[in-house]
Amino acid sequence: MYKVNFYKGNYATRQSKANMDKAVAYVEHHFNSSSSDTAGYAVVVTGSNASPTSKNWGRWYAKAVATFFGTQVGGDNGILVGGWSGRGDGNLKHTKMPAILLEPLFASNPQHADIIRSDRGQTDLARILVESIQRFFPNGGLIAFSVGHKYKESNPNDRGADLAGGGSEADYAEKVLNKAAVMLKAIDQTDMARTIRVVRGDTVLFETEVDEDALVVWDAERGLLNIPE
Amino acid sequence: MKNYTTNGACLVNGRAKCLVPAWIARTLFFLSAVLIVLAAIGGCATIPSPQRDQPISQFSVYFNNDDLAGNTTACDAVFPVPRSSMSTTNGTAAALEALFTGPTPEERSQGYRSFFSVRTAGLLKRVKIKDGVAYVDLHDRRQELTGATSSCGSAEFFTQIQRTLGQFPTIERIIFAIEGQPRIFYDWMELECDQTNDNCNQGPFMKW
Numbered sequence: 078m079y080k081v082n083f084y085k086g087n088y089a090t091r092q093s094k095a096n097m098d099k100a101v102a103y104v105e106h107h108f109n110s111s112s113s114d115t116a117g118y119a120v121v122v123t124g125s126n127a128s129p130t131s132k133n134w135g136r137w138y139a140k141a142v143a144t145f146f147g148t149q150v151g152g153d154n155g156i157l158v159g160g161w162s163g164r165g166d167g168n169l170k171h172t173k174m175p176a177i178l179l180e181p182l183f184a185s186n187p188q189h190a191d192i193i194r195s196d197r198g199q200t201d202l203a204r205i206l207v208e209s210i211q212r213f214f215p216n217g218g219l220i221a222f223s224v225g226h227k228y229k230e231s232n233p234n235d236r237g238a239d240l241a242g243g244g245s246e247a248d249y250a251e252k253v254l255n256k257a258a259v260m261l262k263a264i265d266q267t268d269m270a271r272t273i274r275v276v277r278g279d280t281v282l283f284e285t286e287v288d289e290d291a292l293v294v295w296d297a298e299r300g301l302l303n304i305p306e
Numbered sequence: 307m308k309n310y311t312t313n314g315a316c317l318v319n320g321r322a323k324c325l326v327p328a329w330i331a332r333t334l335f336f337l338s339a340v341l342i343v344l345a346a347i348g349g350c351a352t353i354p355s356p357q358r359d360q361p362i363s364q365f366s367v368y369f370n371n372d373d374l375a376g377n378t379t380a381c382d383a384v385f386p387v388p389r390s391s392m393s394t395t396n397g398t399a400a401a402l403e404a405l406f407t408g409p410t411p412e413e414r415s416q417g418y419r420s421f422f423s424v425r426t427a428g429l430l431k432r433v434k435i436k437d438g439v440a441y442v443d444l445h446d447r448r449q450e451l452t453g454a455t456s457s458c459g460s461a462e463f464f465t466q467i468q469r470t471l472g473q474f475p476t477i478e479r480i481i482f483a484i485e486g487q488p489r490i491f492y493d494w495m496e497l498e499c500d501q502t503n504d505n506c507n508q509g510p511f512m513k514w
Binding site: 151166245 | 495
C-alpha cells in the first residue's frame, strides 16, 4: 500500500524529484540542537506555504513524540511555519504535496542523544512517524523520505549537529527513516483502518480497529480507554 | 635661584653665573634629555600608563541565558553582557571578536551560554559596513559549530550576532560569508540564496 523512496542531492532537487514521482507526502528528518544541554522539545518545521494538512500532520507528530518521550512541544503548538527566520523553509516549500521537517529530539541533550543512538529509540521514533503517516495518508501511496544534511551535492560532508556523547545527527536520522520505511512497506491493505494498540516495549498486548472519526478518550483516573461504539 | 636653560646654560637670578662650568652643564642637560627619551620609549612596552589602559569603546555582546529567559524553548532570547575594547578603528570587529570568544567562565556560571567559546575566538575573518549592510566574513569553522544549523541552534547563532551588531546604528542588514563565499555560509545554514541575502552575491566580499 505504501511505497517509499529516499531522495538525495540538493534540497531543491529532492523536492523536484518527489513532485515528478507524485509522492503523496514528504518527510525530512533532522534532530534539533542547542548550546544548552537541557533544551529538549519536539518541533516540526513546515514550509511557509504549508497546507492545513501539513500543519495538522506536523502538530500531531510533535505532540505524539512529546507525549511518548515525556517532553514538551516547541514552536506554535508544535510547528514552526516557515522555520525560524526562514531556516528550513527551502527544504520544503518547493514540494507539491504535504511536507514536514522533523526535529523530534535534541542531539545536544545527553538524555535525548542516548535515545537517538539506541535501537529502541530509533524504533519508537520510526513507529510514531509511521502512525502519523497512516493517520494523515490512509490511502497509501508514495512517501518521500529525505535525510537532513546528508547527501547534498553542495556540501557532501555535512552531517548536521554532533550528538552529545558521539555520533552525528544525519546518520541517526537516516536510521530512523530506514526503520520507518521497513514498517511502511510491511503495512498491507488490511492494516489501513485506524487501529488502537496497547504496547509494552515492542510487544503489542492489544490491538483493535476503530472508526476513523471515533473520539477515543483515555481516563487516567480510572485507567480506562473509552472507545465509542 | 639656579636654573638650566633649554640649551644648558646656567643662570643664577637671571644672570649667566654658575658654580659648574657651562660646558659641563650643557653635557649633563643633554644626557638627561637622552635618558628621558629612552625611558619614554621603553615605557611603551613595560610601564603601565593609566591613560593608555582606559578602554576606548564599550559595548555589549549577547548570549542566551535560560535563567533570565525563564525557559529553554526560547532559543532567540538573548541577554547583554558588557565588554570593552582598546580598538580605535573598527568597533564592529571588536564586538564580533568579543562575541565569538563566548561567555567568560564567570558568566557561564551565571547561566550565560553560547556555541561561541575560546575555541571559536578566531571565527571572524573580517567585517565591513557599506550602505547599511554589515558584510561578515567568517573563517571556515563549521566543524566546531555543528549545532548552529538546527532550528533552535540557528536561532541562537543568528540572534546573538544580530543583537550584538544591532548596537551599531549604521547597520540595517547583515550578510554572511565563509572564506569570502556567501553561498557556502547559507548552504551550511540550510538557507536558500534569495533576495534576503542578495542571492549570495560574492561581489562585496571580493572588493574589500
